[in-house]
Structure formats: structure tokens, C-alpha cells
């Protein structure tokens with residue numbers, strides 16, 4: 001893509017883009033004790049509740065019914081615990097449905113390969129180690145036929161150094177930033193408060209979206225929430241979309257996991273027998289139905305398409321990205337005719 005095409009891509013001449021993103025990983029380990037070894041990965045990935053799949057296949061099937069495209073950020077390091085064949089089945093399930101596979105990383109699974117404990121937080125590793133970890137995960141997925149153009153750190157536990165790693169590896173897109181996870185693991189701090197696509201050290205960051213909601217525990221205050229299926233009703237997803245459209249945002253990113261429809265009420269939920277959270281399952285279905293009914297108001301698309309549409313970060317924005325100067329530098333770039341990048345778009349959801 002040439003520079004002018006890149007400009008057009010972020011000049012918001014297009015509809016609001018909606019990225020549905022699914023972090024795909026193993027969860028719900030209680031059944032392991034009673035399962036045969038070769039049944040463990042599928043039972044966990046599929047979140048079998050009384051034999052009924054409420055995990056990956058349920059999510060894939062829901063999108064198929066509603067005709068929705070999605071990006072699945074697949075965690076490949078768990079193959080050191082559950083085997084390469086299990087990873088192959090996961091990737092095949094997603095790709096056979098015509099959906100997009102990208103890279104998610106929980107380095108703790110390397111403990112099973114190397115026999116020593118690994119931190120699960122990418123930001124706990126040095127710059128060179130981050131490059132190697134992401135390269136390692138990328139190669140595991142490429143072996144399964146995936147073409148990796150986007151990365152999301154496990155638990156959003158990334159810091160600013162991941163962008164240098166992604167640039168070194170030629171991965172043009174990140175989705176490791178989420179304001180809603182700022183106090184819960186996300187250590188990316190050098191870009192101010194962003195809630196829309198922005199350039200970060202030569203990489204496009206498409207954040208997992210965050211909205212604000214009036215919080216009765218804070219009297220007149222607000223709480224931030226990630227735009228995540230497990231904590232966002234279909235009604236609030238609708239309000240966020242409408243607000244984003246009015247504010248001229250370029251994109252929104254919805255987050256869920258393959259295990260999102262499980263009941264996770266207890267702290268140790270992952271070690272208890274799996275049960276469906278019927279409320280979340282119902283809201284997920286309603287959110288899918290709403291997103292599918294775009295009526296020309298938004299376009300549901302994938303990170304693979306975003307990589308093609310955005311192209312490389314233009315040189316004028318590369319120089320400005322990655323420092324506290326970003327917002328003002330981008331604004332002045334806009335006055336000079338270069339692409340303008342949005343600063344913070346807060347979304348207030350009336351309650």
C-alpha cells in the first residue's frame with residue numbers, strides 16, 4: 001500500500017470498523033482428573049458442560065450462524081503441555097470456518113518445555129527475550145498454516161517494549177493495549193490514553209476497546225470496563241457502538257475468550273466442574289445478532305484485513321509515535337496534510 005492509500009485507510013472515510021476478537025486458550029481444568037489424557041485438551045478447549053460444547057466450537061458456530069467475521073488470537077505455547085495435534089485441531093476448527101487466526105501468548109506454558117518456571121507476563125522479560133518469545137509463538141502457528149500479522153499479549157501483560165519486538169519480527173499489528181486492563185496487568189504506558197487505532201513505534205496498535213460506565217459503588221463516579229462479552233450486556237454493547245459512531249471513531253474491538261460462556265463466579269472457577277453462565281451465553285447471542293444487523297452503520301472485519309488496509313505506518317507518524325509527544329505531533333501532522341490519528345475517545349454509557 002502506498003502512502004496516500006495509507007492516509008485514506010486511517011482518514012475515517014470508511015464505516016466504523018468492528019473487530020471481534022477471541023482469545024483462544026485452555027481453561028477449566030477440574031475435569032482433567034477424570035479424563036483420559038488424550039481427552040483433556042479438547043474437553044478444555046471446547047468447555048464441555050455435560051457433554052455439550054460451550055467453548056471454541058460454540059463461538060465459531062455462533063459467528064457462522066450470524067455471518068460474522070472474527071479474529072481468533074490463538075495461544076500456541078500450550079502445545080508443550082497438550083501436544084501439537086491439539087493445537088492443529090484448534091487452528092483447523094477456526095480456519096475451516098473461514099476465520100482469521102492470529103497470535104496470543106501465555107509464556108507460562110513454556111514451563112512444560114523447559115522444566116523451569118516461566119512468568120506468564122510478557123513484560124517480565126527483557127527486550128531480546130520478548131523478541132524470541134513472540135518469534136517462537138509465531139513459528140508454532142505458522143507451522144499450522146496461519147499467516148501471522150497481529151499479536152496480543154496474554155492478560156494484556158505487555159509493556160512499551162513489545163512494539164520494538166513486533167517491528168523487528170515484521171508483525172504490523174498489535175492489540176495488547178486495553179485501558180480497561182490498565183490496573184490489571186497492562187503495563188503499556190508511553191502512549192497516553194488511547195482507545196482507537198494509533199501508531200506505536202512503527203506498529204499499528206488496535207486497542208481492545210474500553211468504555212466508561214456509571215458505578216454505583218463510586219456514587220457519581222465512573223468505572224472503566226473492557227468491551228468484553230463477559231462483562232458487557234448486548235444493550236451496553238449497542239450503546240458503545242452508537243457512541244463510537246457518533247464520535248467518529250475508526251474502530252471498536254470486542255473481546256471474548258473461547259471460555260467466555262462459562263460460569264466464572266468463583267475465584268477458583270477453572271478448577272471446578274464447568275458450568276454455563278446462561279446470562280453471558282444469552283448476551284453473547286444477542287450481541288452477535290446486533291453486530292450482524294449493521295445496516296451500513298459499521299463493518300465487522302478482521303485483523304488480517306486491517307493489515308492489508310492500513311499498510312505500514314507512514315514515516316511521518318513513525319517519527320512521532322512512541323513518546324508523550326504523540327498526540328500533539330499527530331495533530332500537527334494533520335494540519336500538514338498527513339494522516340491524523342485520533343487521541344482519546346471516551347465513551348460514556350448512560351445508566
Ligand SMILES: [Zn+2]
Pocket residue numbers: 023025075104106153154155
Ligand atoms: Zn489469554
